[in-house]
Amino acid sequence: MSDPLADLNRLQERDLELDQIRADQSCIPEELSQARVRFKELENRLGDLQDELREVRLAYHKADLELQDLKGKYTKAKQAQAQASSAKEQTQYAEQMRQLEDRIEEIEGNDKKNIVGEIFPLMERIDRLEKEIEAVQASLEEARVRLAELEAANQQRVDDLEAVYQAKKADRDQMAATIPAAIVREYESIRRARKGTGLARMARTNQGYRCTACNVQLPMHVAQQVHQAQKVVRCPSCGRILWKGE
Numbered sequence: 001m002s003d004p005l006a007d008l009n010r011l012q013e014r015d016l017e018l019d020q021i022r023a024d025q026s027c028i029p030e031e032l033s034q035a036r037v038r039f040k041e042l043e044n045r046l047g048d049l050q051d052e053l054r055e056v057r058l059a060y061h062k063a064d065l066e067l068q069d070l071k072g073k074y075t076k077a078k079q080a081q082a083q084a085s086s087a088k089e090q091t092q093y094a095e096q097m098r099q100l101e102d103r104i105e106e107i108e109g110n111d112k113k114n115i116v117g118e119i120f121p122l123m124e125r126i127d128r129l130e131k132e133i134e135a136v137q138a139s140l141e142e143a144r145v146r147l148a149e150l151e152a153a154n155q156q157r158v159d160d161l162e163a164v165y166q167a168k169k170a171d172r173d174q175m176a177a178t179i180p181a182a183i184v185r186e187y188e189s190i191r192r193a194r195k196g197t198g199l200a201r202m203a204r205t206n207q208g209y210r211c212t213a214c215n216v217q218l219p220m221h222v223a224q225q226v227h228q229a230q231k232v233v234r235c236p237s238c239g240r241i242l243w244k245g246e
Contacts, residue, residue, distance in 0.1 A: 005199065005229070005243040007179045008187055012199050014172040015191065021165045025158050032150040039147050042140040049136060053129040060122040067107045067119065074100040183232060183241075190240055200240040202226050214238035 074097055081093035109117025176184050191198035200213035202223060209223040210216060216237035218226075225233045226242045233242045 002178075003229070003246070004179050004183055005241070006246055007175070008183060008199050008241070009201075009243060011172065011175050011179060011184070012187070012191075012197060014168060014175060016196070018165060018168055018172065019196065021161050021168070025161050025165075029150070029154060029157075032147075032154050035143065035147045035150050039140070039143045042136060042143055046133065046136045046140055049129055049133045053126065053133065056122055056125045056129060060119065060126060063107050063118050063122065067104065070100050070104050070107070074104065186232060187241060190234075194238070194240065198240055199243055200235060200238070201245050202242050203245075211235040211238060211240065211242060213240050218242075 077093050077096045077100065081090050081097065084090040084093060105113065105115050105117065107118045109115050109120055187198040189198070194213075197213060200211050202209050202218065203212050205217065207217060208220060209218045209226075211218060214235060214237045216235070219236065222233060222236060222242070225231070226244050229244065234240060235242050
């Protein structure tokens with residue numbers, strides 16, 4: 001006569017195999033994980049550079065608008081000075097022109113006076129940022145292609161495992177159908193609660209018997225009930241179904 005708990009043990013072995021397949025499916029390969037991180041880093045880097053470029057361009061356009069405005073004011077002041085009817089007016093316009101010249105030099109720079117100015121460094125930053133953005137975009141595109149390849153390979157891996165899972169699951173369900181339904185239901189309930197095993201082998205020790213799942217020493221009357229195999233006996237400590245073994 002078939003031992004239903006021996007069959008249940010084989011069922012549990014198959015369930016553990018199915019659990020392992022699910023765990024393998026959810027495990028992300030290291031190369032894929034690193035590729036995802038790399039792609040995200042490049043995306044963030046590109047976004048930061050583009051934000052910086054927008055800010056620098058804004059500063060450049062602001063300085064350029066101010067420069068054009070100052071040059072316009074300087075031209076008008078020079079024209080007004082030429083038409084001034086008194087020395088006082090000419091002096092006033094000359095002072096205005098000097099102030100305008102000073103600010104124009106601060107923005108535009110003056111090589112003779114070794115003044116760098118504000119615009120040239122901004123132009124250099126724009127050029128540097130544009131080149132860096134171009135390089136990051138190229139790296140990002142390479143990373144995108146590689147990531148797509150790895151994602152596709154991982155999906156294929158997951159799909160292959162799913163096919164194995166479904167085949168083993170069908171075999172497992174057929175196996176479960178040969179075991180009394182009440183025992184299977186109890187086992188499955190315990191397995192869900194214990195997140196893994198619902199059946200535990202009873203093992204002999206120097207002092208008697210123990211549950212191999214929780215390693216707790218079993219009372220003698222419990223061990224005797226397990227050996228008699230007249231009913232389902234559960235470990236008083238962990239609650240798993242106890243089996244005497246084959």
